[in-house]
Amino acid sequence: MLKPTNPALEKIVLFLHAHFATAQSRVNKSLYMAKQNALFRRYALGDFRELVKEINIDPAMLWWLDGQSNTRRSPNENYARELMELFTLGVFDFAGNRNYSQTDVKEAARMLTGWRIREENGTIESYFDMNRHDRNAKTIFAPDSSETPLQNPANTYTEAATNDASVAVDEHRRLIDAIFSHRDTEGRPTAARFLVRKLWKFYAYDPEVDAGTTRQDLQVIDDLADVFVASGYKIPAVLRAMFLREEFYAHRTRTVKSPVEYVIGSLRMLRARKTNGLYTFYDNLYLLGDQGQNGKGGMGQMGQTLLDPPDVFSWKGNQYWITSHALLQRAIFAARACARNWFTPTKAPIKIERLLPGGSLPRAEIVDRLLRLLGPLQVDPATRTALIDFLGPADPINVRDLDVKVYKLHPLLQLILMLPQYHVH
Template identity: 30%
Template sequence: MAYLDTYSGNWSAEKARHLLRRTSFGITPDLVAESVTLGLSATVNKLFEETPLPEPPLKYELDGTGRNEVNDPDVNYGETWVNAPIYPDLPTSQERNRVFRSRNRSLYAWSFLNMQNSGISIREKLTLFWHNHFVSENTNPHREFYYMDILRKNALGNFKELTKQITIDPNMLIYLSGNENQNNAPNENYSRELLELFTIGKGATAGSGDYTYYTEEDVVKIAKVLTGWRARWIRHEDALNAYFTDNRHTKGAKTLSHRFNNTVIAENGDEEYKDVIDLIFQQEECSRFIVRQFYRWFVTAEISDDIETNIIEPLAKTIRDNDYEIAPALKVLLSSEHFYENTYCMIKSPIDLMLSATKSLLFSAPKTTIKLEYDFAYLLYLACTDLEQSIFHHPDVAGWKAYYQEPLFYKTWVNSYTLPKRLAFCKVIVTGGELLIDKRKYRVPPLVPVLLIATKITNAENPNALVTGLASQLFNYEISQDQVDSLKEFLIQGLPDFEWTVEYSDYLANPTDLALRASVENKLRNLIGTMVQMSEFQIM
């Protein structure tokens, strides 16, 4: 049986959970049931459906309600700030910076809301993938939003086209010095990362300034190809669009090295960057390079010679055959026998972990008011940042180490600082309590609906069935009877099983009995709060 043959086993809840966990953020019993009903093929197709883009982020902070709070002059509460002027008209830089920070917080919270509310869709997972692939950083909220908007709009689409758009994105031009790249002082920052990190990879050193897939000479020549592109200062009304200045562009033909068959890039003004990207993508290694990134993101970290031959190479050919449309290759991978053999081998990223502790437990940001909804989502952002996965703020241009740094890969998410916090954060989401983030305490109420969770488990009045049902939902595989017996202690505390059966049955018969309700709820909360601290919950 070939690695990439379509999975032929029974399409079960277990297999559906594996697929949905790897391709989205957190799962619910209803999503799993929907996938089981759809079947493998229809679920994968649904993951790649083009759905409407989310509504843009909103202003959620109540101006004027706190000391020193500044009114955003261009946006009312509950409206989006995305269409407002990028440079607020305010008398002082301090007031302007407060508005910027408020919009930043809105953007970060909104990003988590999109991930949590994604349903059966791979778009948000791929948006985060591209965010980690084309790393770019800027503190201006508008530039951050429009950079991420490019990634989201192209998340399911064409790798080559996305590379072209990102190359002249103002956020990227500023981050990797493209804005400073001009004919009398070429800057090689972006051309180097374009080759090494974004498209083809460096490979082994073959000689002085010569690598497996490009040379230092190519870095210099491609930098010259890219000269002339600029981003305006944020005070300019057109600050969100890059522009080309012909007099800063290096004129004439540029000849690349033997790694690109000494191809000549003809002078082509503001279209020349597209020509060189087309040339880079003619190299077959581009397709292998991106498939390896997808493999580490969706399957597992280690890529053996066997995997290179039987997974990477055929998927790379599929990418090339489809002119760098990514969906056909990813559909093959996510439908394959190989994908369903690689389970429980990935330590959850902080974002996967925190959204598993909310969405998988039927809890989403409260929608009573926009402020409450965004406040809680922003708290998730802060928690993930504290756990060393901060969206919009990568440690460096190579992205998060979990996806490239050998030999640890995903193990980099867990260290002496982050592990206690991972465990504590998960428990607090369930039981309520205080999150300590960057020396500041945040009070979290016990909002996970544990009573509702129990009602969705068949025969929950049986403590064995309850624990195993929860384990299946949270861990996706069976736990040992010893573990079941240990976890039952949170329900019966050394008493016979029927004690829980009687108490839970009494509660179901008398749900308005507040004392009985509180007793059952507390036991469930302690049980689930313990289970999300188990090592089994940390992996997927």
């Protein structure tokens, strides 16, 4: 993330990590998490439907949601339930009708039985054990009078009984095909609608905020869902269409940056570099790792520890990133990131000379350049004037003077990182 060759890919991978929320603190096996991350990277620009099929049998997911203990004699519904509720369909469609029943969860869990994890010679893989698989017939998405009376009969899928392991091994894949073929009570592709809505929330804004979802919001989602289906469920195709929507650039799109976006984005925009000595910035576990108060790193203190979401529902995001404690941690980050030690100036990870041209510059030009660099940020005249005045009465000022850098320019960067405008997209 700090030095990506493809920043757009990194953001898609972050979305997938949040979507298929899997926690290192429970899996407790770094190799499993690394393998899952590699899976996200392999499919980030590919077929999302195929990714879900791979997630079904991903070792980290099998461990996280008890798939490895899902057997014909003792079926475990944890993964099947989250597969439908959080990963593909959602509980309700846009008309407020249920997309699936508890019976569907049970039947899906039976289709997913028999998968185990093998660790051998430093490698891990999932494998199919026919002896643990439910060989009987299963039916999903049949109309249920109590839970899904309006279920479209065309959604119903029946998996025939089999004793053939070569057939049963792909049952989990046919389950995903059935899920992605599901149509809601309005006849729309349920999974595409659900997933596009999550993508829109992640990249633009949450339609349920600001007085609720409007008909216009639903039309945008439906238009993008059509693109998603037509593309073969390629996320980049949806994003391309999304970025061309006028609604994407509306004022409602101002959402709060996540801790990852705040920290990593700041490091990249300020051109921070790895150093030795006092400021081993990229390696500083307070900022990026697992140290600090309560055993959490800096981003963890802000509310987001990568590879360790709080639960299967992932991080709530947006306004939930802004708490008194989280803002304090952001202020601490800004102070540490922008610190310039007078006695060891070469140790600073961020150097103002990388951001401004040499020589003397007018105070207003310095402020305007940094606001453009870190956004561009649009601030009101009073805020801009306050930032200019912070630099002192001298005008212009020598941006290469060490005292100016230590006592004026680096603190100015810190102030900008704490502006309300900097915390939102």
